[in-house]
Amino acid sequence: MKKPLSISRRTLLKATGAAALGIIPAGTLLVRAAGKPHPKALQAKSWAMVINAKLCPPGCRICQEACHKAHNVPNMPDPKQDVKWIWQESYNAAFPYETHPYPDQANEKRAYPVLCNHCENPSCVRVCPTQATFQRPDGVVMMDYHRCIGCRFCMAACPYGARSFNFKDPRPHIPQLNPAYPTRTPGVVEKCNFCDERLAVGQMPFCVEACPAKAILFGDLSDSASPVRQALASNVTLQRKTKLGTRPKVFYIV
Amino acid sequence: MLEHAWNETGPRFKAWLAALLLLIGIGGFCYSIQLGTGLGVTGMSRDVSWGLYIGQFTFFVGVAASAVMVVLPYYLHDVKVFGRITIVGEFLAVTAVIMCILFILVDLGMPSRLLNIMLYPSPGSVLFWDMVVLNGYFFLNLLTGWKVLEAEYTGIKAPDWVKPLIYIAIPWAFSIHTVTAFIYSGIPGRDFWLTALTAPKFLASAFATGPALLILISLALRRFTGFDAGQEAIRRLSIIVTYAMSITVFMIMAEFFTAFYSQVPSHMYALKYFFVGLYGGNSFVLISWVFAVLCLLALILLLNPKTRGNEKWLTIACASTFIALAIEKGISFTVGGFITNPFGRVTEYWPTAIEFGIVVGVWALGAFLLSLFYSLFVTVKRRSERGLA
């Protein structure tokens, strides 16, 4: 019987297998259409934030309320499985192992807003196995909720406890759904994105705008005329856990 | 070859498999609950975001790596007595890797997106490399174990490409557990994990756990199937366990010294949490002391040649080693990294019933596969030693 192919069956099988394996990095090779930035989009080389907690009115949670409302951040019943993007911590908790047990009277009662620091050298980005969390050229550490597999390596890698995991369906626990922004599904990690959706259309992050005391400044760290650089030049400021080398971009005026 | 494995087993074996299938079913049911509701059904939290699943994954990577402790002496140093049990080790490695992959799968928040790790390769991520080395190790051991067993079955020498693969599997075994250790020891902010000692400690404890398990398996195989690994092989394995366990305990003592002599809080906190409790959190104190007592018991029995050479005491020593290190690497190490949280507080973790059900299901699946592998192995050995084809 005449063989229809000039190669052996074994070679054909080997070649097919090799070709099938070639599909593996397919995701990275897709060429897609280009996009354009919105005409009003804000550009920067390194977005950063300076927070002057001295200006926070006692008990004020407006930055958290504005952010969580706009971004459909749920209010989970179990505090152990809390989801939060920006919230308040005490002086000793915001700077653990870096403060002594005798803070001044003002700092004893002061609340410090804490959030993702959008580090220049982010350990969370390094460890993500799918690049679902990645660093943008403008310094924002982004989350791609479509790609996240929920392995939570980023949560272990973040030294600041900035990340939350959706242990359960968040939708039933969102007090007031904002249709202009998506929610997340159970099984993905989420965190502050420096309001990338606002920066993209020329607006400041929600927490910055909502703060009644103008305690949160936002700007380009590489631009010496920006509000953040001016604040850094004229105030004593701290970062959280500086010695870890993550180079966080949220600074606190103390 | 496969049909002999089933046809020549007795009703006791089939009852054992049926019992395991029941446990697998329970695990599957628990997993379906977890898939429906989310990982909220486990005891994990925002602060302790990895728990029993990742701990068990870590532990079984160690078991998988430990096959090298029989393969290396046999293939590199001609220790002929291990010849009968290299396949036992290789099949254990294959089963352990399958369990590891299952533990990761049940831990994922979005398991349907698992292939993203391959579609978007991230060479900067240790988890990416873990996927690569685990899969590689799986295929290496499956292929070589199968081919060597087949060679015995047919009486024909194994093909030439098997030997180089076995030689590759030897450093590869070291690499799988090193990469797993690097998952922990390369991230800032978790001082309990951030030590160069993590990788060597993982390897040392793996090389105590695996051979201890191999000894227990060999004794069980002899009891239930008549397959005898040989006195000498067990004696040599017990020496490996002794050295590895001694090194492991030494490393643990070294950690205590660094933490408590330096008095640096972030180094002491996890150890304090385990052994005396911290900030009111003390749910790990009991099992930590169980771990300590078992380690001591194992060392005493292993270091004394009289008890090490006595099968009853050796069994107790190996069981103690296995259980102690299953506690340490199987849950304590993972949880320890999250004590304290980034704000200096302690959030406690304990697995829930559903979490435990899923873990038992994976264990049962491993035992099921292992039983089938060993049934095949024993049958082939029996036939080849009787001179049948």
Place this chain on the structure above:
Amino acid sequence: MNKNRLVALGLILFVLLFTFPVLMNLGKSVAKTQPPAMLQDQKAMQELADKLGVKNIDEFRERHKQVLAEWKDIVVRDGKRVYVTKDGREIPISLQNLASQPQYCSDCHDYAGIEKPNCWTCHVEPKGGAGK
């Protein structure tokens, strides 16, 4: 004799398992035989195609899944909010905008009997018209 019975049982199980989707949907097709009203409305279909940035409703049918995937990557991974079509048109990227038509995704998807788009597990379904 035993073996034949086992084989027969196995075959029956296999057939049942293999045809499970068909069996599951046997009673269901009746309710969804109404085609969506939009299919009669040329203007609405062209509007939908324009919103996506494709030429016409046929190209929409063919490529909407790819275009939406491109939108997703342009917004999330490139940080840009404007889609540039092959013929240079600039389309603002917005799921809320796209699905705000009186007939939206599930009408056509249900009629065609294909998988529901899972966008709405996260993105918020716009309220409107025949939608939910």
